[in-house]
Amino acid sequence: MPDSSSPRIFLAHASEDKTAVIKLYDRLQQQGYQPWLDKKDLIPGQKWREEIPKAIRNSDIFIACLSQRSVAKQGYVQREFRMALNVCADKPPGTIYLIPLRLDDCQIPELRQEEYGINLADYHWLDYFESDGFEQLVRAIQHQFPKAQPELEQDFQVDLGSGIKLEMVFIPGGEFMMGSPDDEVDRFESEGPQHQVHVPAFYIGKYPVTQRQWEVVAQLAKVNIDLKHKPSHFQGDNRPVESVDWFEAAEFCQRLSQYTRHTYRLPSEAEWEYACRAGTKTPYAFGNHLSAAQANFYRHYSGTTKVGRFPANQFGLHDMHGNxxxxxxxxxxxxxxxxxxxTRAWLTGGDDEYFVIRGGSWFHSLWHCRSAYRFNNTPSSRFNYFGFRVVCVVPRT
Structure with missing residues (x-):
């Protein structure tokens, strides 16, 4: 349930975008915020011309939900948003946070509140249609209202049913130097230049997703694509699932999100390296060297091994190197x-026909397992050394 001290959020929108905005409303409410939406909060018999301005006046955040359809709608922007901007303008400066939110690649309209000089196009917008759009929105809210951030748990487990749990580890926020120094042994040019990265707190799987976890989630309702129940080459309930491509890993995250009503996804590359390093600056989380007693690499074990067989890093994560x-x-x-x-995913520029993979594997040489080592492949590639783990970024309540 939303905390009474959490920000109150007014969602302005056109009827054409009602379905998308209702989903946004539900996600905000699940994360402990207090959204207001006419469809959800107007009581039968209330006068909307009175209640909507009242709801805006009582809000801390005003989100203008825009799309190509709504912007093109005759009279929509002029009528609905002008009323909202008039109410916003009457509030003391700094008491309401205005966010234009693009539901698709639309043009932000020129809409002014003449007396006070408020123009919707003057505000930096948020692209909600991007893969991390909701997380961008939560970051914006937390930046403006840091004291309202819901308390983060230290660790938690997701009950997948049938006695299967998915263990998530709390990763504290901080900063780190991403990439490798010029003098690191076995370094590649793709690992530089080193750069400082700011990391908000997040959760990540304690282990790579196992075959048993995969099998349970693969039986949940389909979101976009079908999933094989047993795709792995090296069979074993507690071995990591492998031989899955990027699209299938993303489908797993979407089904898990739909099932739990929390947002799960693959980690960004920055999140992954921060979690792998666990505060270290050495080539490996365990120091300058890595032994076969610490990780599964270079065919020492002739295939994958059960998750958790090798020591955890300082964050409590297993198999960040190898397997x-x-x-x-x-x-x-x-x-x-x-x-x-x-830690935003880097999706602009580059080569969008290839996606990043990290951590090395049971098959590859030691240097593939370094914390900074980067590799890539096409998203439809499946090998018996490709797996994944999940991230949950949005604060749980």
Missing amino acids: VYEWCIDHWHGNYAGAPND
Whole structure:
């Protein structure tokens, strides 16, 4: 349930976008915020011309939901948003946070509140249609209302049913130097230039997704594509699932999100490296060297091994080095020139026909397992050393 001290959020929209905005309303409410939407909050018999301005006046955040259809709708922007901007303008400066939110690649309209000089196009917009759009929105809310951020748990488990749990580990926020220094042994040019990255707190799977976890989620309702129940080459309930491509890993995350009503996805490359390093600056989380007693690599074990067999890093994560390569969200870029300085997935520029994979595998040489090592493949590729783990970024309530 939303906390009474959490931000109150007014969702302005056109009727054409009602379905998308109702989903946004539900997600905001699930994360502990207090959204207001006419469809959800107007009581039969109330006068909407009175209640909507009242709801805006009582809000801390005003989100203008825009799409190509709504912007093109005759009279929509002039009528609905002008009323909203008039109410916003009457509030003391700094008491309401205005966010234009694009549901698709639409043009932000020129709409002014003449007396106070408010223009919707003057505000930096948020692209909700991007893969991390909701997380961008939550970051914006947390930036403006840091004290309203819901309390993060330290760790939690997702009950998948049939006695199967998915263990998630809390990763504290911080900053780290991403990439490898010029003098690191076995370094590649793609690992530079090193750059400082700011990392908000998030959750990540304690282990790569196992075959038993995969099998349970693969039986949940389909979101976009079908999933094989037993895709792996090396069979074993507690071995990591492998021989899955990027699209199938993403489908797993979407089904898990639909089932739990929380947002799960693949990690960004920055999140993955931060979690792997666990505060270290050495080539491996365990120091300058990695032994066969610490990780499964270079065919020492003739295939995958059960998750958790090897020691955890300082964050409590297992198999960040070796066992299976792990898919990330990001498109491939040949180096870090122009990379984000935060943990957003890097989806602009680069080569969108290739996606990042990290961590090395049971099959590959030691240097593939270094914390900074980057590899890539086409998203439809399946190998018996490709797996993944999941991330949950949005605060749980």
